[in-house]
Amino acid sequence: MTEWVSTTVLADRNPRWRTDLKVSLREENWSESMQIIVDKILNDQVLNHQDGLLLFSEPNLFELGRLANLHKQAMFGERAYFNSNVHVNQTNICVLACRFCAFRRGPKADDAYELSVENYLEELSKFSPYVDEVHSVGGLHPEWTVEHYEELFQRIQAEHPHISIKALTAVEVKHLAQLSNLSIESTLQRLKNAGLTSLPGGGAEILDDDVRAIICNGKESSQEYLDIHRTAHNIGLPSNCTMLFGTIETASQRVDHILKLRDLGSLTNGFQCFVPYPFLPDSTRLPMAQLSTGQEILRVIAVSRILLDSIAHIKAYRMNIGDELSELALQFGADDIDGTVQQESIMHLAGSITPLTHDLQQLSKLVQNAGCVPIKRNTIYTEFEEYVPKKPVKRLPMA
Numbered sequence: 001m002t003e004w005v006s007t008t009v010l011a012d013r014n015p016r017w018r019t020d021l022k023v024s025l026r027e028e029n030w031s032e033s034m035q036i037i038v039d040k041i042l043n044d045q046v047l048n049h050q051d052g053l054l055l056f057s058e059p060n061l062f063e064l065g066r067l068a069n070l071h072k073q074a075m076f077g078e079r080a081y082f083n084s085n086v087h088v089n090q091t092n093i094c095v096l097a098c099r100f101c102a103f104r105r106g107p108k109a110d111d112a113y114e115l116s117v118e119n120y121l122e123e124l125s126k127f128s129p130y131v132d133e134v135h136s137v138g139g140l141h142p143e144w145t146v147e148h149y150e151e152l153f154q155r156i157q158a159e160h161p162h163i164s165i166k167a168l169t170a171v172e173v174k175h176l177a178q179l180s181n182l183s184i185e186s187t188l189q190r191l192k193n194a195g196l197t198s199l200p201g202g203g204a205e206i207l208d209d210d211v212r213a214i215i216c217n218g219k220e221s222s223q224e225y226l227d228i229h230r231t232a233h234n235i236g237l238p239s240n241c242t243m244l245f246g247t248i249e250t251a252s253q254r255v256d257h258i259l260k261l262r263d264l265g266s267l268t269n270g271f272q273c274f275v276p277y278p279f280l281p282d283s284t285r286l287p288m289a290q291l292s293t294g295q296e297i298l299r300v301i302a303v304s305r306i307l308l309d310s311i312a313h314i315k316a317y318r319m320n321i322g323d324e325l326s327e328l329a330l331q332f333g334a335d336d337i338d339g340t341v342q343q344e345s346i347m348h349l350a351g352s353i354t355p356l357t358h359d360l361q362q363l364s365k366l367v368q369n370a371g372c373v374p375i376k377r378n379t380i381y382t383e384f385e386e387y388v389p390k391k392p393v394k395r396l397p398m399a
């Protein structure tokens with residue numbers, strides 16, 4: 001297997017990306033439908049809901065992908081990012097029962113679990129030498145208050161100071177605030193003081209309360225999701241945001257969702273990455289879900305890249321869409337494939353078969369196979385290392 005070596009590089013978003021994008025847009029021939037969108041971009045017009053619908057119904061997927069990829073190339077060149085992380089899901093016990101969720105358990109279920117602070121740290125210690133991020137989300141535990149997480153985060157910081165803590169979705173923050181009788185802001189501030197680095201974006205599902213009432217009744221409302229992320233950004237906690245698609249939503253609701261995130265991103269500049277992922281049906285309870293084909297997944301990624309100019313990164317989430325589609329997605333506007341992950345329950349219980357054994361070398365190979373330059377990043381996209389093969393990679397001769 002090829003060996004890869006890393007060197008530190010500066011690799012953030014190109015500040016002149018809009019100008020560079022216009023140059024490359026002018027060099028291409030576009031179909032009539034895509035020219036409408038291209039002209040708006042060339043004239044510095046903000047793409048609106050109608051434009052989003054046009055993109056979702058564009059018949060030529062490859063032209064759509066080309067437009068998204070030109071956005072990505074203007075922003076990041078050929079670079080694609082990943083990190084060195086581990087997932088630790090602290091508990092599967094949850095007071096809610098979202099219909100798409102294959103992970104949650106009631107407190108009396110045989111396979112319900114809760115990691116005490118000690119157990120959690122034991123688990124993390126197994127991976128600590130190899131990672132610089134722990135990603136922790138879990139169920140809404142009926143008893144754990146903010147003090148539990150303060151103790152956990154303080155202990156992680158003290159015992160593993162090189163590890164960034166990306167933890168707690170918006171609904172977990174809301175639940176903690178309610179249990180602890182605190183405002184959202186005080187809850188987030190206390191968690192930040194205890195060592196929390198950033199919030200993952202999970203739980204956005206579709207930011208439409210009619211859809212939410214069916215697929216995740218009892219979860220935070222659309223506005224609450226946005227408010228919690230806005231509050232996090234305002235106190236200096238960056239976050240990611242997500243979209244779960246392929247349940248019962250319409251294209252119009254997807255566009256609304258993306259534009260709500262774009263608006264908040266423009267306001268706060270606090271979203272680092274958008275992670276769209278399809279509903280995985282196995283073992284879950286949403287028989288009316290429309291599901292998503294590979295083409296649909298690539299389409300969502302491409303449309304997201306074109307519409308979301310206020311969010312730097314678009315992630316092809318390997319744990320959900322698999323390695324092969326992630327490689328393709330790097331040519332359809334995505335620039336990030338998440339990390340090593342090493343253990344993951346939420347997607348795998350829902351049916352994912354993505355391998356959990358990839359190391360940084362294998363991620364580098366995946367990125368290079370997609371025609372991109374492998375860049376390892378830290379949690380908050382401020383430190384970067386380029387991975388280059390020690391020996392030139394042999395390519396098969398063209399026929």
Ligand code: SF4
Nearest residue numbers: 094096098101104139
């Ligand atoms: S998605 Fe989260 S909040 Fe909903 S049931 Fe699953 S663990 Fe609980």
